Amino acid sequence: MTDTSLPADQAELPALTAGDALLQTGLLSDSDARKVAEHQAKTGLDFDRAAVELGLATPEDVAQARLQLQGSLALNLAPSADVTEELVVISDPAGVRAEAIRLLRTQVMSQHVAAGRRALAICGAVDGSGVTYVAANLAAALAQVGLKTLLVDANLRNPRIDGIFGIDPGGPGLTTYLALEASRPERVVYPEVLPNLSVIPAGPPVGRPQELLSGARFRLCVDILLREYDIVIFDTPASNESADALTIAGLVGYALIVARRDKAYINDIQSLSEQLGAARAIIIGSVLNEFE
Structure with missing residues (x-):
């Protein structure tokens, strides 16, 4: 079985249930997001951890993104259209x-x-x-x-x-x-x-x-x-x-x-x-x- 745990220097990544704060806050470019998604599909890691493993973000970047989401979750998730709660x-x-x-x-x-x-x-x-x-x-x-x-x-x-x-x-x-x-x-x-x-x-x-x-x-x-x-x-x-x-x-x-x-x-x-x-x-x- 493949070991998908993070290296010791990345183990302190703060918990986030959604696992894609970097994506939701727009801190990665479209091309980097695509690379992370491909790595995520191969490893089963959540988006944030996959980005860190690829070296496209640091644990500090993730922590900052997650704090931003916690402070303004409704703003970041609000769609341009009136989507229903079914989404x-x-x-x-x-x-x-x-x-x-x-x-x-x-x-x-x-x-x-x-x-x-x-x-x-x-x-x-x-x-x-x-x-x-x-x-x-x-x-x-x-x-x-x-x-x-x-x-x-x-x-x-x-x-x-x-x-x-x-x-x-x-x-x-x-x-x-x-x-x-x-x-x-x-x-x-x-x-x-x-x-x-x-x-x-x-x-x-x-x-x-x-x-x-x-x-x-x-x-x-x-x-x-x-x-x-x-x-x-x-x-x-x-x-x-x-x-x-x-x-x-x-x-x-x-x-x-x-x-x-x-x-x-x-x-x-x-x-x-x-x-x-x-x-x-x-x-x-x-x-x-x-x-x-």
């Missing part, structure tokens, strides 16, 4: 739910992003699994470590991403582009809703979402977006209600399954796994959601 990596960064999301982030970065993969569909077998919760928080967490991240609400039947990020539900979104009302997918991107995080909401309701998601225009949209961002996260509807999630996951190539205790049976998850395999989507892992 726990922002609303409750020191809580157990945010820590679980950061652990998921580390695994996704080491097993997915580090392999050069740029897309991930978040899928659930039944409604209420917490797919949107995981998609939104994972996207925000990836953005927090410097990855240029895009979150796409591809749940055109029951969209919620707009509500989480304070985006006008009547404004343009994915359906605007798919219904030929916008010439390019970039026209419906809400840039930098949080630092490094952009969002494409679902857009106005449409009567034929499966046809739109199965069409060439959506394939072109995905191709364009994957060239523009380090990682693109797709929120999808429950697979037992429509084939949309399978269509999306099959197109982007990779899926993360979310299940929630007392919401889905094992058979539901097994069926979804088989369906994703048939759609030629590689399942990179699964999440048992006990929080949302």
Whole structure:
């Protein structure tokens, strides 16, 4: 087992539950933050300790950043948009739910992003699994470590991403582009809703979402977006209600399954796994959601 403890001269690093004060206070450049995130994914260290181990910060830098956060936590964490408390990596960064999301982030970065993969569909077998919760928080967490991240609400039947990020539900979104009302997918991107995080909401309701998601225009949209961002996260509807999630996951190539205790049976998850395999989507892992 790899020893991830700090050397003796770094052992006095003060405790911080969030573990990324250097990032939250902006004391590292974007390029340095990316190096730290890569080292973090390899070692499992929290962000601050990874930065110290790389020599990009000192324990004194970390202590100063943490004191700054303690003195003005609300100011440093306040987003530019009216995000809801459901975005726990922002609303409750020191809580157990945010820590679980950061652990998921580390695994996704080491097993997915580090392999050069740029897309991930978040899928659930039944409604209420917490797919949107995981998609939104994972996207925000990836953005927090410097990855240029895009979150796409591809749940055109029951969209919620707009509500989480304070985006006008009547404004343009994915359906605007798919219904030929916008010439390019970039026209419906809400840039930098949080630092490094952009969002494409679902857009106005449409009567034929499966046809739109199965069409060439959506394939072109995905191709364009994957060239523009380090990682693109797709929120999808429950697979037992429509084939949309399978269509999306099959197109982007990779899926993360979310299940929630007392919401889905094992058979539901097994069926979804088989369906994703048939759609030629590689399942990179699964999440048992006990929080949302």
